Amino acid sequence: MKFIDIHVHKHYEDNKSVLLINLFPTDADKINPARFYSIGLHPWYVNQETLTKDLGTIVQALSNSNVLAIGEAGLDKNIEVPYIDQLKAFEQQLDIAEKYKKPVIIHCVKAYDDILSIRKKSNQSIPWIIHWFNASEQIAVELVKKNCYLSFGKMLFKENSRAFRVFMNLSLNKVFFETDDTGISISQVYSKAAQVRNISLSALQKHIKNNFNNCFGNVL
Numbered sequence: 001m002k003f004i005d006i007h008v009h010k011h012y013e014d015n016k017s018v019l020l021i022n023l024f025p026t027d028a029d030k031i032n033p034a035r036f037y038s039i040g041l042h043p044w045y046v047n048q049e050t051l052t053k054d055l056g057t058i059v060q061a062l063s064n065s066n067v068l069a070i071g072e073a074g075l076d077k078n079i080e081v082p083y084i085d086q087l088k089a090f091e092q093q094l095d096i097a098e099k100y101k102k103p104v105i106i107h108c109v110k111a112y113d114d115i116l117s118i119r120k121k122s123n124q125s126i127p128w129i130i131h132w133f134n135a136s137e138q139i140a141v142e143l144v145k146k147n148c149y150l151s152f153g154k155m156l157f158k159e160n161s162r163a164f165r166v167f168m169n170l171s172l173n174k175v176f177f178e179t180d181d182t183g184i185s186i187s188q189v190y191s192k193a194a195q196v197r198n199i200s201l202s203a204l205q206k207h208i209k210n211n212f213n214n215c216f217g218n219v220l
């Protein structure tokens with residue numbers, strides 16, 4: 001059974017893994033029909049002048065059946081892009097996601113309360129995947145209740161991180177794993193996760209494959 005890397009920017013050759021490659025709108029011409037993608041406007045690159053064009057590019061890319069998700073999109077309180085502009089770009093992408101029934105890969109830095117409150121008030125049903133999840137257990141529980149998945153990677157190797165503590169108790173039906181170009185391999189992430197949860201690697205692979213099919217509609 002394969003490893004699923006739910007968030008990575010650069011394609012890598014690995015016949016043991018399935019990748020969900022993140023594209024920015026400027027990369028839309030790189031779509032290869034043999035690979036899976038998410039496409040979205042990252043908060044770092046939100047620009048009022050190109051927003052309409054970028055959103056148009058995203059919608060157009062969604063006509064490829066192998067473009068499975070919107071993202072990464074989200075909110076980041078550590079950067080200089082005006083927060084109000086980030087919010088506008090994020091909410092517009094959420095509307096596109098709901099309209100085209102595509103899950104969203106979410107980038108969140110210091111904005112978990114806002115992500116959660118947007119999720120609660122939007123009443124959206126399409127799953128969100130919070131990539132590089134690193135927040136409190138309370139936030140995790142609430143997001144999961146609202147049909148969100150949490151994705152873990154390098155932080156699982158930091159046993160005093162919030163990510164690690166959350167992962168220890170999280171339902172495996174709401175988990176994904178990722179490399180996010182951090183230099184770690186997806187099989188290393190799975191092995192670490194299987195070890196800390198005390199289950200076999202193959203049982204863990206089965207869980208994540210089910211999650212992938214539940215989230216994206218039986219593509220594997």
Ligand SMILES: [Zn+2]
Pocket residue numbers: 007009022072180
């Ligand atoms: Zn990323």
